[in-house]
Amino acid sequence: xxxxPPRDAATRKQHVLHLLATEMDAWVATADEHGEVxxxxxxxxWHEHRLVxxxxxxxxxxxNLARSGRIRIALGATRDVVLIEGAVETVAAADxxxxxxxxxAARHSWDPREDAAGKAGAYAFYLVxxxxxxxxxxxxxxxxxxxxxxxxxxx
Numbered sequence: 252x253x254x255x256p257p258r259d260a261a262t263r264k265q266h267v268l269h270l271l272a273t274e275m276d277a278w279v280a281t282a283d284e285h286g287e288v289x290x291x292x293x294x295x296x297w298h299e300h301r302l303v304x305x306x307x308x309x310x311x312x313x314x315n316l317a318r319s320g321r322i323r324i325a326l327g328a329t330r331d332v333v334l335i336e337g338a339v340e341t342v343a344a345a346d347x348x349x350x351x352x353x354x355x356a357a358r359h360s361w362d363p364r365e366d367a368a369g370k371a372g373a374y375a376f377y378l379v380x381x382x383x384x385x386x387x388x389x390x391x392x393x394x395x396x397x398x399x400x401x402x403x404x405x406x
Contacts, residue, residue, distance in 0.1 A: 254389050260406045263386040264398050267333050270326045271297040275359065278325040279304065281315035289315060295324075296355045302337070302379040303355055305344075305363040309372035316377050317341045324379065333386045337379040347376050 258266070280290040289311045296303040302324065306313050316322060316339045326333040344352070344364040355376075356362035363374035384399035386392075398405055 254391060257391045257395075258388070260395060260398060263392075263396075264404060266331075267326075267384055267386050267398065270333055271302070274326055277302075279312065280323040280325075281312050281319065281321070283311070283315055284318065294359045294361075296358050298351060298354060300380070302335070302381070303351065304377045304379065305355065305374050306377070307372050308341075308343075308375040313341075313375055313377075317375075322377070322379055331388050333384070335379075335381050335385075336383040337381045340378040340380075342376045342378060344374055344376060352376070 274295075276292050276294050278290060279293045280288060282288050291306075291312055293304045293306055293312070306316075308314075308317070320339045320341075322337050322339050324335040324337065326335070347364070352362065352364050356364070363376070366374055380402065381399055382402050383397065384404075385396045386398055387396040
């Protein structure tokens with residue numbers, strides 16, 4: 252395997268923004284009050300510097316997000332990683348601005364506002380503000396992998 256030379260921070264930031272604009276799904280990790288981790292794939296929309304996710308409010312992930320207000324999200328392949336840690340705002344489907352719900356529905360050809368979700372209850376939306384963003388491909392990019400800290404892009 253040929254290891255490519257390390258990318259600079261500006262190139263990595265553009266890569267992160269490209270993935271946020273083009274990817275449809277991400278791995279989402281949350282934890283309950285006892286530290287029990289739950290990781291699931293969720294669809295997302297990148298909108299005005301935040302990720303918009305939706306899952307049933309009564310699901311394990313929904314409960315964890317509402318309780319802790321924290322999330323960890325992974326995008327990309329295992330040899331081209333983007334990790335995002337963020338703060339979460341929980342919004343009931345009825346309280347979500349219509350244009351934002353419409354944008355999510357158009358992106359995914361599915362509208363959580365119209366889905367009762369069965370035993371887990373109605374869907375809620377989770378607006379994620381990135382606080383930390385890291386991106387790397389190989390060991391030669393581990394140094395400098397943190398591109399955002401405390402919600403501000405570095406460099």
